[in-house]
Amino acid sequence: MSFVQPAAELGNQYRDDRVLRSYLKRTLAADSLRMIEQDLHWLGEHAAVAWQRELRRSRSEPVHTPWDPTGTRVDRIELTPAWQESRTIAAERGLVAAAYGSPLGDQGRVHQFAMVYLHHVASAIFTCPLAMTDGAATCLTASGNKRLIERALPHYLSRDPATFWISGQWMTETTGGSDVSATETLARADEHGRWRLYGRKWFTSAVHADTALALARPEGAGPGADALALFYLEPRRPDGLWRDIEIHRLKPKLGTRELPSAETQLKGAPAEPVGDLAHGVRSIAPMLNITRCWNAVCAIATMRRGIALARDYANRRVVFGRPLAEQPLHQETLANLQAEFEAAFHLVFYTAERLGQVQAGTAAPAQVPLLRLLTPLVKLWTGKLAVAISSEVLECFGGAGYIEDTGLPALLRDAQVLPIWEGTTNVLSLDTLRALRGGAALDAWQEAQQALLAEAEASPGLAAAVRAVRDDSQWLLQWLQSHAPDSPGLESGARELALGLARCLAASALLRHAAWSLRVEGDPRAAAAARRFVAGGLVRLVEKHGDDARILAHDVA
Template identity: 55%
Template structure:
């Protein structure tokens, strides 16, 4: 009889995630755990259900119907089952609302939910992230009329009144270079602002609202003349006719997420604040949406690792399970250490965000958040792609077969390095935060490693930090050399922060008899923390 390999099984994503459980044990007091555990357990159940459902069904993607049978323009988008379930799951488990409760653990409790829900949601978390960012931008604007109109919907715990918000920034001229935005805002005879233009990537076009950049008619050129507007997309059950969906994007991954190209043909809009400096008004979103990106990247790492480990216990080769093969076990242990470092950094940013928002931050923590947010986003994104690629290899040929569901992990992971700023954009942004952020990072790291039982693993953290500081000093104020070195500096600082956070967790766990975080720390630092680039401008030009 032919041998048939057993497929990997997804163990319960909450009950079996010792990394998440250890964080919650350390950070969340017992009186808050019962209600949180109920939501997290239910989301873990849903994640298992979604994984089994995906294995047993033909993959679906959104379908755009632009015209009905009688020639009426309808621009109707049919969504996948997980997306149809999104409003109920979001509101029932407070996936957005929990992050805005008035206590410093609000963001931690929210992102624990996000981490478990993300992959099961089929990237419904993308518009959730943008909605969360819109809440931040509206709060920062002080526009009380828009706050009172939109926030009760965005943070609703009732699916019947829940709204999603998009962010319509990107145009055909490019993504990060928003100064070339061509969308124009004009006032009609009644004084109502209306938007006219084309948006090239609109990932939440199925939502009920959006924030959009536009240039008020008559304003000058450049980024400073842009304004940020709030729009609503629906007229009762129908999409507003001034919002025209040209097509849905055919993407490498995140295929269940309907990303659209749209035209705005006089869509009513309301400015958040002054009719200028719209990009500055977008800034409050960035700490939020980049944090979502980092946590979701870590969630993809967790899923790939969980499946690879389960498969290694089931798959026998050369007379014994893969998990007992020394080289395979070494590979999985390396992946586990990388994941735990990424998890520690992403969730430290989560907790920093919560403390800063609630006014509970230490004096250095606002600057620390400003630096660690782009660092966490860029490094976890790259780490997710690398880990998912290695995890697929752990399945051999099965990892390359679409209907195993495994290749989707890698295809989807590639988006993390593109959303919310590419690696280079984020690295350059981190340069702008170094003046205050680097001293804040040193202060934080001293606290995180204090009392560590792993001095051999902690020493490389200080050495890598010193090397990064020395490179900055050697480069001086030479802008071209600074920019050329930005990626290496950013990844080095991210890895230093992750290692220090692993040291903190190791100290906490060791006191409770758990030696595994110490092993993760030692393995993580053994792979080196420095990723500093050698910037030889002449050689760079020769190679281009």
């Protein structure tokens, strides 16, 4: 019989995740950890089972049926089995509810995002509407709209699948995604005084959601973003038919194919203003902050899954007489992936802790501008990193990594959306510059970094890495201070600046944990990851010739 290469396998993804378990041991009180571990063990086991199950069954995608046999417009959308299962899991495990009124207090976000991290890859991208639901809950709460809070919030936070609602986010039009100032959707009051929306939404993610938040321009309002209002919709009637909405088509996407994204036409869809009939972009800002944090959690979940598969495969695949895991060059590859992932993990959960404290009102004043800066930083870096790591993971499998039914190409395709959703890297880099204005956020960033490094500098074997982080950070700050706030040089370097700020703080968070792990657990692995991550260089910002970008950007025959 010819040779058959054993495939990579997954064990319980909570039990096998040294990074997550060590982090939770350091961060949570023993009683708090015991309180949530049943959820984490269950989701870790489900992740392993779901991976093997999906490899055995045929791939499926949502199906859109515009008309029924009588010619009646129905726009029925059939969802995939994994998508339907994830809705039940999300409700029962409280993947949204865990962040609200948690017995863990301001650490409820840590519990929630630990569960999301374990479930993301197994969820068939159901984490997308969950992120929007969490964001909608935060947005409605911040609005103070009592009627909508009482109407929607109990459903968003329900742990009963029969009453659990998910929310969509209907912003993107053909005029563009990041610049909403040209939004063409019109809001018009009918003869009964009820607002109705008219227009085309070019990309509605999770179109099948129970509610949605949408931007529209009230009739008679002026141009620009400030004249937009934020509206709440319940797109379907109790019988499932749409309320004056037509689905043009489901979007044919590179990845996230089980997630039903659509082009829709609003033909007088009933809606209710969330707040005032203006400043809708400002009203939706709390939602974007939440969804960007979810994006970062999903990014590190993708990294972790790919590395877990690559590591298991390296121990099964024998080449040149030895397992791949014993080949020095392959060891280097896996070690570099692990170091980048561990740094990203600790920055993401450091941000989650700050988010929980700010929302619970237990944060120090400086934490508010720090969170405002961290949100774009953590999203932009981890989104790009997830794509790079997923691509390298496919290489770890050689030709097998390019074969569809291994499940590996889907990891890369699904990762590619992470730098795009909720703001591209360039959009978030400009958001970083806005967050830095006034100096409060940068001061908070420096204070946070110093506090993290102070916990690591006395640890044996980490002092050199701590010095290197300080040196790189100082160079970065000097570069920033040498550019005027509105200079073209500052904007052209915004991406590298943002990545440098993210990587320097990530290194600091990883070093802090490494010192704790050496002292308490006697485990050298986090320290090894920290040294390797820092040695790879944290700041890649260089001065550029001022005309080069202009010349090359307009390169035509």
